Amino acid sequence: MAQASANLNLMILAARKAGRGLIRDFGEVENLQVSTKGPSDFVSKADRKAEEVIREELTKARPNYGFLGEESVETKGKDPTRRWIVDPLDGTTNFLHGMPHWAISIALEHKGEIVAAVIYDPIKDEIFTAEKGAGAWVNDRRLRVSGRVNMSEMVFATGLPFAGRADLPETLADLARILPRCAGVRRWGSAALDLAYVAAGRYDGYWERGLHAWDIAAGVLLVREAGGLVDGMAKDTNPVESGDIIAAAEPVYDRFTKLARGES
């Protein structure tokens, strides 16, 4: 990776520390699958513990920054221009079911813009990093979004609304428009990794509604720094604020966004 700033190094350190704890806990989950209660209490604790580890590392070094995490109430910082946005365990359902596809996501926002990002997949030992203006990386390799041009060869990712969420009909309509045109749509259950995979050129694009800032803040910067384009599902909106996101490699961006928005 290019010369990392002190903040990015701090984020990497916090993610790796939380990752070590989560890997240990993930090992336990398999044993708990067979108990009648299942592992859900255990996983909620693991999730909270990971957030505490990250919060402690970050706030020890930067006591004036704000902190928004999935597992706790937002803390406003003395410095109102900077805040951490953290999902200690994105892909909780995968983790809970013993499926090895989940990640830690940490973003730094400055004056409303994401300036540094880390998405860490401890199972595959892939750490995705980006800083504004300095590119995106996975471990030591520079990331570029996909260069594919034929939509029939492309693979897209999304999330499917669960637990009675109201946006199911919209998502099913999106799928009916997109699926016949491409090589496949994946729903792997981690928005952070979906965006990291767009940045890595593994997916050609990704869209999802009803997310939270912590699911996507880091991924937004990764995609942009890898040369991709990101917007809200509504044109010219900020996905970190709305929770509705569309991201794609540049060659397919216009075609894909029109399809996903039902404009073609």
Ligand code: IPD
């Ligand atoms: C979830 C994942 C998933 C998405 C859900 C999110 P969590 O985050 O990102 O891919 O479809 O909407 O809630 O709860 O595992 O942090």
